[in-house]
Amino acid sequence: MERVLPEAAHAVIGKAIDFVYSYGPMAESTVVLVPKFVEHYVEQLAESTGFDVETLDYTLGMFLCYPLGLIMYMLPYGKLKHIFSFLLGAFLLQFTIGKQWVHQMITSLAVYFMFLVLPPALAKKVVPVFLMVYITLGHLHRQYINYLGYDMDFTGPQMVITIKLYALAYNLYDGHLLKKGIEDRAAKKCAPWAVTELPGLIEFLGYTFCFATVLAGPAYEYKSYAAACDGSLLYKPDGKARGKIPSNILPTLKPFLVSLVCMGAFVVGSGKFPLLDPSDPQTFTPVILTDTFLDKPWVNRYAYQWLALFFVRQKYYFAWKNAEGANNIWYAGFEGFDADGNVKGWGNACNIDIIAFETAPNVKTLSAMWNMKTANWLSRYIYIRTGGSLAATYGMSAFWHGFYPGYYMFFMSVPLITACERIGRKKLTPRFASKGGGKWTPWGLVAILSTSFVVEYMVCPFQLLSFDWAVANWKSHLFFGHILCIAFFVVISNFVPTPKKKEV
Secondary structure, three states: OOOOOOHHHHHHHHHHHHHHHOOHHHHHOOOOOOOHHHHHHHHHHHHHHOOOHHHHHHHHHHHHHHHHHHHHHHOOOOHHHHHHHHHHHHHHHHHHHHHHHHHHHHHHHHHHHHHHHOOHHHHHHHHHHHHHHHHHHHHHHHHHHOOOOOOOOOHHHHHHHHHHHHHHHHHHHHHHHHHHOOOOHHHHHOHHHOOOOOOOHHHHHHHHOOOOOOOOOOOOOHHHHHHHHHOOOOEOOOOOEOOOOOOOHHHHHHHHHHHHHHHHHHHHHHHHOOOOOOOOOOOOOOHHHOHHHHOOOHHHHHHHHHHHHHHHHHHHHHHHHHHHHHHHOOOOOOOOEOOOOOEOOOOOOOOOOHHHHHOOOOHHHHHHHOOHHHHHHHHHHHHHHHOOOHHHHHHHHHHHHOOOHHHHHHHOOHHHHHHHHHHHHHHOHHHHOOOOOOOOOHHHHHHHHHHHHHHHHHHHHHHHOOHHHHHHHHHHOOOHHHHHHHHHHHHHHHHOOOOOHHHO
């Protein structure tokens, strides 16, 4: 930051940060749910295992959601579930990020006040702006005081709560329109998640602080949470089951076991194929940019980068699959029954389809399978609401993640791949795809391999974060991803005719 900002800006920012920090003791006094002996025990455990305290806190917090989920399952339907969800969510935040948990509390109460005093049409504009300004200040603060650092702070949970409250603002607006009988295309599309009445404060806080989602998501819709808490997900108003209620044992155990495998893969794989320098990832040159590494043949370097990124993804898989199981225990991940009483599935808390993501034949599938509830938020409340603007959607995604150049270098490169896929789907797929075939046909395999090949090149800046490191990485591969995409688009657009129906 020193080389970017003038001294005067540093002085102003420093004073602003000092002013906010002056309320630190007051925030510290609110951390009342975590006993001191628990903090002491975790510190001893971290010292004996070699883990840093923050990582251990977060991991223990994730696993703690399972016994908490079991208690949630056994509680009677109604307010008691909401109170438990809120208090234990607050406990997990205090346990993992300490006094910074007040950011989630401040955000929640401020937004609830806006919902109380503002008409829905205005709230759906003001609330998203407030949320994005708040998360923006959080990201900028993090980058200013800890550039390229990966320390745990409030911005991770804040990203989750931003999605929840942003969506709820539109849910209430859609509910208002539908209740009044006002025609609106977007509201009609999102009618299943519309909320006609503002939830009570306890229900609202139970949702925003929900213990099973507060650390790593998934940020599913309020109506899904409320239905799991009031019993309407499983039972009719007369008390009869909506269908044969499925067991929650396998839907809980399967993602839990998958999360353990992913955690092991991350620890072992990242140790063998580190992307950044393990001794000091913030300041030392990343492993994939060192002179020794760059002297290796290109094929070896790209294969290493592909494996390194694969193992980096395992930490996300761990968090999301772990959270999925913790939600499924108390049926929050259950999708309910159809009109005939048949089970819909267990996808409500699923944030990643690992196999589908790793074998995606195109970026559209790739995006839909990764961080699925965030993808839903972007689709329902950004893409649809902006008339299908990809620039607005990818731009908001980057904005929500933060302001490291690597985020924007990746997200702004994705439309280039998307353009190539669209022209290829129009002019090449009809010629080469097998009729009635799926992605495991020869043409499907070509799509899978080419998608993986190009995306692994494009996405590396997302992990490197720094502009200099990102450009150096792309340069080390001679910018082949961008060049191939541009060449493909130009050639296919101009020299390959669109096949007629009789040619297909």
